[in-house]
Structure formats: structure tokens, C-alpha cells
Amino acid sequence: MATISIRDIRKSYGNTEVIHGVSIDVADGEFIVIVGPSGCGKSTLLRMVAGLERITGGTIDIGGRVVNELEPRERDIAMVFQNYALYPHMSVFDNMAYGLKIAGQSKEEIRARVDKAAAMLQLEPYLDRKPRALSGGQRQRVAMGRALVRDPAVFLFDEPLSNLDAKLRVQMRLEIKQLQRSVGTTSLYVTHDQVEAMTLADRLVVMNGGIAEQIDTPMAVYERPATRFVAGFIGSPAMNMLEGTAKGSIFALEGGGRLTFGDAELAETERPVLLGVRPEHLKLAASDEAALELSVTAVETLGADTLAHGSLSGANGAGSALVARLPGSVKVTPGDTLPLAIDARSVHLFDAETGRRV
Amino acid sequence: MEKRVTFDHRLLPYLLLTPQLVVTIVFFFWPAAQALYQSLLLPDPFGLSSRFVWLSNFEYLFNDRYYLEAFTTTAVFTFFVTLVSMSMALLFAVLADQVIKGASTYKTLLIWPYAVAPAVAGVMWLFMFQPSIGVLAFYMKAVGVPWNPVLDGTHAMTLVILAAAWKQISYNFLFFLAGLQAIPKSLIEAAAIDGAGKWHRFRTIVFPLLSPTTFFLLVVNVVYAFFETFGIIHTMTAGGPGRSTTILVYKVYSDGFVGQDLGSSAAQSVILMLVVGVLTIIQFRYIERRVHY
Ligand SMILES: Nc1ncnc2c1ncn2[C@@H]1O[C@H](COP(=O)(O)OP(=O)(O)O)[C@@H](O)[C@H]1O
Ligand SMILES: [Mg+2]
Numbered sequence: 001m002a003t004i005s006i007r008d009i010r011k012s013y014g015n016t017e018v019i020h021g022v023s024i025d026v027a028d029g030e031f032i033v034i035v036g037p038s039g040c041g042k043s044t045l046l047r048m049v050a051g052l053e054r055i056t057g058g059t060i061d062i063g064g065r066v067v068n069e070l071e072p073r074e075r076d077i078a079m080v081f082q083n084y085a086l087y088p089h090m091s092v093f094d095n096m097a098y099g100l101k102i103a104g105q106s107k108e109e110i111r112a113r114v115d116k117a118a119a120m121l122q123l124e125p126y127l128d129r130k131p132r133a134l135s136g137g138q139r140q141r142v143a144m145g146r147a148l149v150r151d152p153a154v155f156l157f158d159e160p161l162s163n164l165d166a167k168l169r170v171q172m173r174l175e176i177k178q179l180q181r182s183v184g185t186t187s188l189y190v191t192h193d194q195v196e197a198m199t200l201a202d203r204l205v206v207m208n209g210g211i212a213e214q215i216d217t218p219m220a221v222y223e224r225p226a227t228r229f230v231a232g233f234i235g236s237p238a239m240n241m242l243e244g245t246a247k248g249s250i251f252a253l254e255g256g257g258r259l260t261f262g263d264a265e266l267a268e269t270e271r272p273v274l275l276g277v278r279p280e281h282l283k284l285a286a287s288d289e290a291a292l293e294l295s296v297t298a299v300e301t302l303g304a305d306t307l308a309h310g311s312l313s314g315a316n317g318a319g320s321a322l323v324a325r326l327p328g329s330v331k332v333t334p335g336d337t338l339p340l341a342i343d344a345r346s347v348h349l350f351d352a353e354t355g356r357r358v
Numbered sequence: 359m360e361k362r363v364t365f366d367h368r369l370l371p372y373l374l375l376t377p378q379l380v381v382t383i384v385f386f387f388w389p390a391a392q393a394l395y396q397s398l399l400l401p402d403p404f405g406l407s408s409r410f411v412w413l414s415n416f417e418y419l420f421n422d423r424y425y426l427e428a429f430t431t432t433a434v435f436t437f438f439v440t441l442v443s444m445s446m447a448l449l450f451a452v453l454a455d456q457v458i459k460g461a462s463t464y465k466t467l468l469i470w471p472y473a474v475a476p477a478v479a480g481v482m483w484l485f486m487f488q489p490s491i492g493v494l495a496f497y498m499k500a501v502g503v504p505w506n507p508v509l510d511g512t513h514a515m516t517l518v519i520l521a522a523a524w525k526q527i528s529y530n531f532l533f534f535l536a537g538l539q540a541i542p543k544s545l546i547e548a549a550a551i552d553g554a555g556k557w558h559r560f561r562t563i564v565f566p567l568l569s570p571t572t573f574f575l576l577v578v579n580v581v582y583a584f585f586e587t588f589g590i591i592h593t594m595t596a597g598g599p600g601r602s603t604t605i606l607v608y609k610v611y612s613d614g615f616v617g618q619d620l621g622s623s624a625a626q627s628v629i630l631m632l633v634v635g636v637l638t639i640i641q642f643r644y645i646e647r648r649v650h651y
Contacts, residue, residue, distance in 0.1 A: 050547075050551060051550075051551075052547050052550070052551075071550070072547075072550045072551045073550060073551065073552070073553040073554070073555075077551065078551065079547075079548070079551050081544045081547075081548060083542065083544055085542065085544035085545050085547070085548040087545060087548075087549075087563060088545075088567070089566045089567060098549070098552050098554075098562075099551075099552035099553050102552060102553040102554055102558065103553060146548075146552070150552070
């Protein structure tokens with residue numbers, strides 16, 4: 001068990017810097033999920049913690065010890081790879097025992113540890129099989145088992161579920177969470193999937209273009225996204241963004257028209273902003289109470305919910321694309337015009353230039 | 359998925375196969391049949407007529423001390439050529455696999471020896487190690503290593519082994535390098551995280567995963583040492599001094615063309631054909647059952 005402290009970490013390949021100074025403090029036993037779009041530098045960051053990539057700048061501290069110059073094996077970590085990286089010529093047992101043998105554990109000790117991990121992961125019937133005789137989910141478990149038996153200070157996961165089908169992914173997601181709870185090992189988990197991130201994380205690190213845009217609990221990230229990027233990335237369907245200017249309680253849309261928010265104060269002085277509102281925060285309203293009208297062009301029926309895609313119509317800023325998430329009981333067909341109300345408390349404002357939350 | 363080409367015309371496939379078949383028949387089956395036939399004949403001392411003698415050529419061979427000696431010589435030669443060329447190739451491949459800058463130059467240079475004809479390679483090594491004019495022989499003498507491949511059978515053997523192995527390194531290198539590059543990097547990384555040092559990773563992960571390549575090369579190298587080293591032996595030692603570097607293929611040549619004992623020479627080639635046949639069967643059976651990870 002250990003804390004991790006990442007201080008202003010940087011990584012360059014040649015002259016190209018891909019990580020531009022990231023700092024994260026991880027408490028003992030915490031489950032941190034690093035989430036971001038493909039190519040934003042998540043894997044690179046994780047691999048620097050693992051010791052598989054050289055660190056260009058900054059420091060990484062695991063359990064109070066700066067590990068910048070240490071070999072992976074000296075860092076007391078275990079890693080689960082996206083493609084599992086199981087040793088194909090070894091049985092499941094030998095795969096899990098590999099690290100223990102190197103550590104010079106006794107035969108009995110190895111047997112005991114592997115059996116315990118295999119029991120936790122329901123792998124007992126497969127200990128003699130080669131990886132190629134296992135299903136995707138079982139391979140995934142072996143990879144987890146290999147990390148588990150070594151009882152390291154830190155678990156590192158690099159998109160461990162992205163090679164599984166959707167159903168298995170949901171199941172394994174739960175298992176990973178329970179497993180981590182029960183052993184209480186500090187974990188860094190990388191994924192590009194925001195649902196995985198939201199459900200697993202004690203705290204989220206939302207990355208974009210080599211920087212950490214926000215580090216906070218999943219709920220805080222959802223409720224108060226720090227930047228326009230985070231607002232768009234977390235939540236599905238993505239948050240609606242409307243361009244315009246805010247002054248007092250009035251938001252003037254770029255394309256003409258205005259939204260008024262009663263007595264709520266959006267901005268003291270007039271400024272160009274992006275107004276964000278989540279699809280689930282748009283509510284059907286009586287025509288005279290509606291803040292805006294949505295002219296529906298496409299409908300997605302999800303059962304519990306119905307997604308109405310379309311654009312603003314009427315006097316209020318015709319043209320801007322908008323999605324509303326309505327209860328499944330509401331019948332909507334393309335061509336309808338829906339009067340919608342916005343609660344001022346669920347509106348997010350972002351500076352038009354910097355994208356920071358106002 | 360099986361890919362199938364269908365022909366409208368029934369004769370067309372045979373027509374397309376003809377050139378290949380003709381070449382195979384003229385240059386392989388025909389000479390093979392001739393050798394088989396010859397091996398059962400004994401020509402008279404003047405080469406004017408031949409007598410059918412059934413298997414007595416073979417019988418004679420297996421009672422011939424020199425022939426059995428050539429087997430031992432071939433075994434020693436093949437063992438060391440294979441060992442030296444494969445281990446050097448593996449070493450170079452492992453090193454080349456780690457090179458990032460100038461990797462392609464390095465690879466190109468390592469492949470060149472393969473383009474050198476065996477006879478030329480033989481002559482080159484002969485010059486370098488020639489006791490009176492060779493550059494390397496000069497330095498060996500300077501540091502006091504006794505060296506005379508012209509008179510000493512062991513020295514001569516060492517020299518032909520080195521030359522033959524050197525020529526084959528390129529080929530082995532290419533296959534080993536491809537084999538190494540086919541091993542997923544994440545396996546090596548996983549092993550590094552599991553605590554394995556470089557050598558332990560090589561021994562427990564890399565080498566076992568290379569075993570299909572290693573086995574394939576083993577067969578190829580044995581075949582090479584048996585049959586394709588004729589040019590090297592011929593230019594460097596002509597089987598001497600004494601019979602110390604007379605391997606089986608060289609004996610076929612020297613008994614048949616120099617000794618003019620066509621019956622015995624033909625019998626020897628038939629035996630070699632059997633050896634090739636066995637090696638080929640081993641290789642095919644293995645490749646069919648090859649483990650795919
Ligand atoms: N070995 C490398 N050489 C050069 N650029 C690299 C290398 N590895 C990754 N990159 C670049 O670094 C960036 C981050 O990559 P990565 O960490 O793999 O992203 P992610 O895991 O978030 O998808 C990408 O733009 C990628 O092209
Ligand atoms: Mg990645």
C-alpha cells in the first residue's frame with residue numbers, strides 16, 4: 001500500500017512534448033481513473049509511473065520514494081495490459097507464479113498465493129490451461145491474477161477491458177471495483193470510456209492534449225465541469241453548448257434570440273460565453289413557461305429515456321443543434337416542436353476564449 | 359477461408375503446370391533416377407561396360423572405413439556449423455532488435471554475406487587464414503597461436519566450419535530478427551514488471567517463444583551444412599589435409615569424378631537423398647503441427 005505523488009510530470013518524444021506537466025496526488029488505497037480521448041497521453045503517463053517510459057521532467061513518488069530512476073521491478077507495482085500480455089507458452093498457474101518465482105518465494109508460498117488469487121477470480125478450473133485455451137474474460141482474469149498475487153503497493157491498469165464485449169465489460173468492471181475494495185491497493189486506471197471512468201473512480205483525472213483538465217470525484221466532475229472540454233467529454237449524450245453573450249440574467253444567442261433565467265445572475269458584466277446545459281436538464285414545459293423550443297429532427301428510443309435531437313426554433317436562436325433527454329413515456333416524433341424549460345441551477349457557463357468555467 | 363480459383367477449361371491447369379513439371383522432371387527426377395540406377399551398377403575398370411550388381415555398392419560402402427569416417431566428419435562439421443551460425447545469428451538479431459538509430463543500415467550490412475557465392479566466400483577465408491600470406495594468420499602467429507590449416511586437420515576443419523557458418527549467419531539472422539519482432543513488446547514489459555532481469559527475460563520468455571523459428575532454422579542449417587557447403591570445401595581444402603574435411607557430399611564428388619568410381623558415388627548420393635527426405639519429412643510434420651500462440 002502506498003500513496004503516489006506525481007509532480008509536474010513531462011514527457012517528450014524527440015522535440016515533441018506530449019505530456020505538458022501533470023500533477024496528481026493519490027491517497028493510500030484510492031482508485032484513480034485517468035480518462036480522456038485517444039492520444040491524449042494517458043498510457044504514456046501510466047507507463048512513466050510503471051517505469052516503462054523515461055521521465056523527461058518532474059518527479060514521481062511512490063510510497064514516499066522518488067522512483068524516477070528506478071527499474072520497473074524496483075517500484076513495487078503490478079500492471080494489467082490492454083492485450084493482457086499473458087505468457088503464451090506458460091500455463092495459467094505459471095503465468096501467475098512467474099513474478100513470485102523471481103522473487104524467490106518458496107514452492108508452498110507460491111502455491112498458496114496463486115490458489116488464493118485463483119479462488120478470488122474463479123480461475124481454479126483453468127490453472128493448467130494455456131492462455132490460448134481461455135476466453136477473453138478468463139484471460140482478463142488471469143492478467144488480474146498475475147497482478148494480484150504479487151501484492152504490490154500499486155496496481156496500474158491500461159484499458160484492461162477494451163478488448164471485451166459490452167456485457168462482459170460491465171461484469172468485469174464490477175469485479176475490478178469489488179476486488180480493489182477488498183484488497184485496498186492504490187490503483188491508477190486508464191480508460192477512454194467515460195462510463196467506466198465514472199463507475200470505477202474514487203476520483204477522476206480528465207486528460208486532454210497532454211494536460212489534466214480536472215481532478216475531482218466523478219460527481220463533482222459531472223456537476224461542475226472545470227472546462228468546456230470536460231463538460232463535453234463527461235456525460236452522454238454530450239452537454240449542449242450554445243454560443244452567445246451573457247449579461248445579468250439574460251443570455252443572448254449568437255444566432256439571435258435570447259434566454260432569460262428569471263432572477264439568476266449569469267454574469268455581472270457583458271461577456272461572450274458558452275452556455276452548457278445537459279440533455280437531461282432540459283424539461284418539457286407548458287408553452288408559456290418554455291425558455292426555448294426544440295424542433296425535432298431525429299428520435300432515439302432507449303426505453304427508459306427518449307433522446308430528441310433537433311435544433312432551436314422559433315424566436316429563440318434558430319439553428320443551434322440541441323439534444324434533450326426526456327422520460328421514455330413521452331411520445332415524440334420527428335417534426336414535432338417541443339417547448340422546453342431550463343433550470344438556471346443546471347446551467348454551466350464557460351469563457352468563450354479560454355473554455356474555463358465562469 | 360479457403361481461396362479457390364476455378365478454371366473454365368479443363369486443360370488449362372495442366373498447361374499452366376507444365377513448365378514447372380518439366381523443370382522438376384528434367385533437373386530432379388531424371389538425375390535422381392539415374393543415380394538410383396547407377397548405384398546398382400558396377401562399371402568395368404575401363405568404363406566400357408557395366409554389370410548389374412544389386413546392392414553390393416551399398417554393402418561395400420558400409421564396410422568402407424573411409425565412408426564411415428566421412429559420416430563422423432560430416433556430423434562434426436554440421437554440428438559446429440549449425441551451432442556457430444545459429445548462435446551468432448541469434449546474438450546479432452537480439453542486438454539489432456534493440457538498435458533504434460541506423461537499424462536498417464545495420465541489417466543491410468548483416469545480410470550481405472548471404473549474397474556471396476560459396477566458392478568466393480571460401481577463397482576469401484582461405485586468403486585471410488592462409489598460413490604464409492593470410493592477414494589473420496599473420497596476427498595469429500604474432501600472438502603465438504599455432505596455426506597451419508594446410509597441414510593440420512583440426513585447423514582445416516575449424517577454418518571450413520567458420521567460413522561455412524559465416525555465410526549462413528545472414529540467413530539465420532533474418533529469421534531470428536523477424537521472430538524477435540513478432541514477440542509482442544508488452545510481454546517483455548510484463549516480465550520486466552514481474553521482476554525479471556534482461557537475461558532471465560530472454561531465457562524464460564523470448565527464447566521459448568522463438569522455438570518455432572529455432573527449429574525451422576535447425577533443419578535448414580543441417581541441410582545447408584550437409585549439401586550446400588560443397589563450394590567452400592572444394593575451394594578451401596579439397597577435403598584435406600588427409601581426409602580431415604571430406605564430408606559426405608564432397609566424397610560423392612571425389613569418389614565419382616576424381617576416383618571415377620561411379621557406382622559407389624551414385625550409391626552415396628542415394629544415401630544422401632534419403633537423408634534429405636527424412637529431414638524434409640521431419641520439417642513438414644513439425645510445421646503442420648506447429649503451435650500457434
Ligand atoms: N514512442 C512514441 N514515439 C513518439 N510519439 C509517441 C510515442 N508513444 C506515444 N506517442 C504519442 O504520444 C501521444 C500520447 O500517446 P498515448 O499515451 O499512447 O495516448 P493514449 O493512451 O491516451 O491514447 C500520442 O500523440 C502519441 O502519438
Ligand atoms: Mg493508450
